[in-house]
Amino acid sequence: MLYREAGQFKTTYEKDSAIFPILQDRIGIAVILAIAVIGVPATRNDFIINAVMTPFLIFTLAAIGLNILTGYTGLLSLGTGAFMGVGAYACYKLTSIFPSVNIIVWVIASGFFAAAVGVLFGLPSLRIKGFYLAIATLAAQFFLEWCFIRIPWLYNYNVSGAIEVPQRELFGVIITGPRATAETRYYIVLAIVVAMTWLASNLVHGRIGRMWMAVRDMDIAAELMGIRLLPTKLLAFAVSSFYCGVSGALMVFLWYGGAEASVFNINQSFTILFMIIIGGLGSMVGSFMGAALIFILPIALRFVPEWLGLPLQSSTVEHVTFMVVGVLIIVILIAEPAGMARLWQVGKQKLRVWPFPY
Amino acid sequence: MHLLYMILIDPFVQMASAPDLLVQTLWEGLVSGMLYALIALGFVLIFKASGVFNFAQGIMVVFAALTLVGIYEAGVPAFIALALAIAVMFLLAFVVERGVLRPLVGQPDIILFMATFGITYFLIGFGELVFGGDPKVMITEPLYLPKGAITYHAFGGMVQLQKLDIAAAIIASLMVAGLAVFFSKTRIGRALRAVADSHEAALSVGISLEQIWVIVWFAAGLVALVTGVFWGARSDVSFALEVIALKALPVLILGGFTSIPGAIVGGLIIGLGEKIVEFYWGPLVGSGTDAWFAYVIALVFLLFRPQGLFGERIIERV
Numbered sequence: 001m002l003y004r005e006a007g008q009f010k011t012t013y014e015k016d017s018a019i020f021p022i023l024q025d026r027i028g029i030a031v032i033l034a035i036a037v038i039g040v041p042a043t044r045n046d047f048i049i050n051a052v053m054t055p056f057l058i059f060t061l062a063a064i065g066l067n068i069l070t071g072y073t074g075l076l077s078l079g080t081g082a083f084m085g086v087g088a089y090a091c092y093k094l095t096s097i098f099p100s101v102n103i104i105v106w107v108i109a110s111g112f113f114a115a116a117v118g119v120l121f122g123l124p125s126l127r128i129k130g131f132y133l134a135i136a137t138l139a140a141q142f143f144l145e146w147c148f149i150r151i152p153w154l155y156n157y158n159v160s161g162a163i164e165v166p167q168r169e170l171f172g173v174i175i176t177g178p179r180a181t182a183e184t185r186y187y188i189v190l191a192i193v194v195a196m197t198w199l200a201s202n203l204v205h206g207r208i209g210r211m212w213m214a215v216r217d218m219d220i221a222a223e224l225m226g227i228r229l230l231p232t233k234l235l236a237f238a239v240s241s242f243y244c245g246v247s248g249a250l251m252v253f254l255w256y257g258g259a260e261a262s263v264f265n266i267n268q269s270f271t272i273l274f275m276i277i278i279g280g281l282g283s284m285v286g287s288f289m290g291a292a293l294i295f296i297l298p299i300a301l302r303f304v305p306e307w308l309g310l311p312l313q314s315s316t317v318e319h320v321t322f323m324v325v326g327v328l329i330i331v332i333l334i335a336e337p338a339g340m341a342r343l344w345q346v347g348k349q350k351l352r353v354w355p356f357p358y
Numbered sequence: 359m360h361l362l363y364m365i366l367i368d369p370f371v372q373m374a375s376a377p378d379l380l381v382q383t384l385w386e387g388l389v390s391g392m393l394y395a396l397i398a399l400g401f402v403l404i405f406k407a408s409g410v411f412n413f414a415q416g417i418m419v420v421f422a423a424l425t426l427v428g429i430y431e432a433g434v435p436a437f438i439a440l441a442l443a444i445a446v447m448f449l450l451a452f453v454v455e456r457g458v459l460r461p462l463v464g465q466p467d468i469i470l471f472m473a474t475f476g477i478t479y480f481l482i483g484f485g486e487l488v489f490g491g492d493p494k495v496m497i498t499e500p501l502y503l504p505k506g507a508i509t510y511h512a513f514g515g516m517v518q519l520q521k522l523d524i525a526a527a528i529i530a531s532l533m534v535a536g537l538a539v540f541f542s543k544t545r546i547g548r549a550l551r552a553v554a555d556s557h558e559a560a561l562s563v564g565i566s567l568e569q570i571w572v573i574v575w576f577a578a579g580l581v582a583l584v585t586g587v588f589w590g591a592r593s594d595v596s597f598a599l600e601v602i603a604l605k606a607l608p609v610l611i612l613g614g615f616t617s618i619p620g621a622i623v624g625g626l627i628i629g630l631g632e633k634i635v636e637f638y639w640g641p642l643v644g645s646g647t648d649a650w651f652a653y654v655i656a657l658v659f660l661l662f663r664p665q666g667l668f669g670e671r672i673i674e675r676v
Contacts, residue, residue, distance in 0.1 A: 076468065124657060128664045130467070131411050131615070135607045136660055139653035146649050266601065270475065277472045315486075322483025329476035334461040337469045 003351040019201060036190055041183045050182040050255075052296060057186075057193045058251045059295050063275040063287040064200050065243025070273070071282035072204055073236035074216030075125050079137035080244050080272040082144035085264030086114040087245025088252040089154045092163045096156055103168040103176055104188070107249045114245020115238040117144070122237030126230050129219070141266055148261035162260040165253050176253045185254040192250065196243065201284050203239065212236055213282070244272075271295075278332055280341025289340040298325060369638035381517050383637045384630060389523045391629020392530055393592075394652075396585040397606035398613065398621035399534070400578040405615050406554040407574040408459065410470045414477040416603020418579060421481045422447055423586030423595045427496060428489035436500030447579030455571045463567075482597055493598075496590030498522065503591060526588040533584055534622065537577070541618075546573060554616070608656030614666025623667060628652045 003024050010016040020026045040053050066080050090113035094106040121140035125133055148154060155163050167177030174180045175188055203209055211232050214222035223229050252259045271294060279290020301321045336343050350357070373380045397415055404412040425446050429439040458473050498505060504521035541547040552560040553570045561567060589599060609628050613620025632648040632655075640647045659666075 124660055128660050131471070132611060132660060132664060135611050135653070136657050138604065138607060139650065139657040142650035142653050146646055150643070150646060266604065274472075274475065277468070281468075319483045319487040323480050323487065324483075326476045326479030326481075326483060329479065330458055330473050333465075333469055333473050333476070334458075337462070337465050 003348070005352065017205075019205060033194070036194075037187075041186060046182045049186045052299060054182070054186050054189050054255050055251070056291055056295050057189045058247050058255055059272070059275060060288050060291040061193050061196060061247035061250065062244050062272050063279065063291045064197060064284065065240045065247060066272050067276045067279075067282065067284075067287050068200065068204065068212070068243065069236050069240035071276055071280075071286075072209060072216060073212040073233065073240075074129075074219075075122075075233060075236060076130065076134040077137040077240070078134050078266070078269045078273065079121060079140035079144070081264040081266060081268030082141040083114045083118055083241040083244040084248025084251065084268065085144060085148055085261065086117045086241070087111060087248035088259060088264070089148060089163065090114065090245065091249035091253060092156075092165075093154065095166065095168065099166070099168075102170060103253065104170065104192075107192070107246060107253060110249045111242040111246040114248070115242040118237045118241025118244075119234050122234050122241075125233045125237065138266075141269055145261055145265060148264065160260075162258055163252065164258045165256075176257070178257055180254075189250055189254050192246065196246065197284065200239075200243070204284070208235065216282075274329065276339075278329065278339060280339030283339065283341035285344060286339050286341030289344065293328075293340065294325075297328070301325075364642055365639070372638060378517055379637075383633050385517070385519060385523075387630035387633030388626060389520075389526070389629070390633065391626040392527060393585060393589055393625075394605050394609045394628055395622045395625025396530055396581060396588075397603055398609040398625055399537075399618060400581040400585070401606060401610055402613075402616065402618055402621045403537075403574055403578045403581065407550050408553075408571050409467065409557075410459070410474065411467065411615075412578065413471060413474040414481060415578060415582065416600050416606065417478045417481045417485075417597075418447075418450070418582040419586045419589065419603060420595065420597055420599050421450075421485050421586075422579060422583035423496060423590040424485050424489045424494065426583065426587065427494045427590070427595055430497050430500070431494075436497055439497075440501065443583055444580065447583055448576050451572050451575035451579055454575055455568060459571055460568065482600075486597070493594035493596035494590075496587060496595055498591050501587070503587075522588070522591055526591075529584065529588075533581070534618070537618065546570075550574060605652050608652040611656040611666055612659055614668045617666070617668035620666055620668035628655065631655055 003022075005022045005024075008021075008023055010021065015021065020029060036053075040049060043049070062080060062084060065083075066077060069075050069077050087110045091103075091106050091110035094109060095101075095103055098106075117140075121137060124136045128136060149161065152158075152161075155161060158164070165176050167174060167179060169175065170188075173184055175184050204212070211222070211227050214225065214227055215229065215232050215236075219229055222232075248264065252263070256263065275290035275294045276287060277290070278293055279288070280286025298321050301324060302317055305317055332340070397419060400415040400418065401412055404410055404415070422443060426439055426443040429442050430436055434442065454477060458477060459470075462470055462473055504525055507518045507520050508524075510517045510519070539547075541551060549560070549565045550570055550573070552563070552565055553567060557567065560570075586595070593599075605628065606625075609621060609624040611624075612627055613622070613624030632651045635651050636645065636648045
């Protein structure tokens, strides 16, 4: 009823090719942004802000990064965790060497380090694809993880082998380290994630994104049309790793406050991969939905027995959560293999023609 | 110059001066390579017959071993526990086919791959819920698996061979030989190969895909059980083995996704390579190289021969 585009005429090409061509969509986005900016901090609930929303946004950023590579360019990667680690360690080294420079600059700059490493490990993608490429990226995952442990220079020769986030300020407000408030960190993560989502959205809707998608749909055909495969694939690796790197830096600096190499292990890579497949390959909304489902669902499940008043041990709850997530993955794949983004699309279409579907 | 010496000459000097250590390292490499090969074998069986890249194979190994130990600890005699564990693996194959593969038939590979992640998660949760999360000790004596080691005085020193490893090698060879005979001589084996060649053609001559899938997953489950027994006997049975199971992936690359001999040769190459490198070159870079060396071999290998040693040539048409 409300979601209807009748009467909204598009009189220019710009309007027709806009990302949100329908007024209701634009209103919806504005409402979601308003909730994110005003509503979430207004809860004044540190658990919601610090343990749910901030990591959700960080995971979303990594999911967008992997989606660019896997969803838009069709290159399956299992090295996401390691690329996030490159970002985190690069940011840590940069801010220890140049402590006076603004930390946000280094968070963004660390993305470039991750991008360079990503390009290096993306080189085999010209010759191999599919599962073979996935295993090649596993080489990146295990090799980089080994570097994080075995190269003491990366963690400033700490005895613990972990990186500790130093305290940094932005315009006189403490934003990293243990003394930063949850709200400040949340706002910074939100700002970066919104800006980078906007950037990614423009990227995939433009010429570069179309090149990526052409390569994904059939690389030989794309090559015949004059798309140079190696630069295109490497660019996808670079942009994807950039996003993952920034997300890794954010994860350590604005969420964990310190990390060891094991944070960036293979399970992290798999988690991000779950997010984009459940959310929807090749979809920005899907990255958000997948991150929400995979990250927030286990947290929510942990509270279910309490609500029901079941006296379960925490380890039992953990195991049941594993089982439920496993079954949910299969159920969602059976119900809609194209992911939750497709469900969202179908739902919108139904709303648009409701109540007369024919 | 010193560095070059350390990399290029010193390891070989060490090998020549202590041949017993070299033989011992080679043996260790062969044994771990064999275990990788067994896991890879499970992957290959399923990939050949259904085109599913079964990520859950590593977990199936752990799950099978856990089931065996769990049932035994509940007070069941060892061989009945073994039979029950086999029955559980069959049940698993059946449930997977009914619950996961059948509804997802015809979906893109990545979706099926993803579904095996779901199976992985479910098995981890289920296994820990039922059998507990603590590492368990694999039963060896009730299954009449030999213990202890044979010590040879040769090569100017001594070489120790664990009897268990020898038993594992013999049983693994028997199993592979059995599978080879099964594939080439029996009716079901031929049907399996037909399905591997082309699903449609197999369907058109009246082969039931569903039945074949159950059989294949069951066969992979049996391989997993054997792997789990020997692996569990070498270390503990726990879900930490999962990461080691990922080592089977470079083995697959080396051998090719569809080749059983490839899985075995690839496994042995990877096992040998990583043990030798870790023992002789590892100390130069602070050891721990076996975490990634297998993947790097695979990566380099892929650049020259993307289809693997024994894999079928990939032909693409526009």
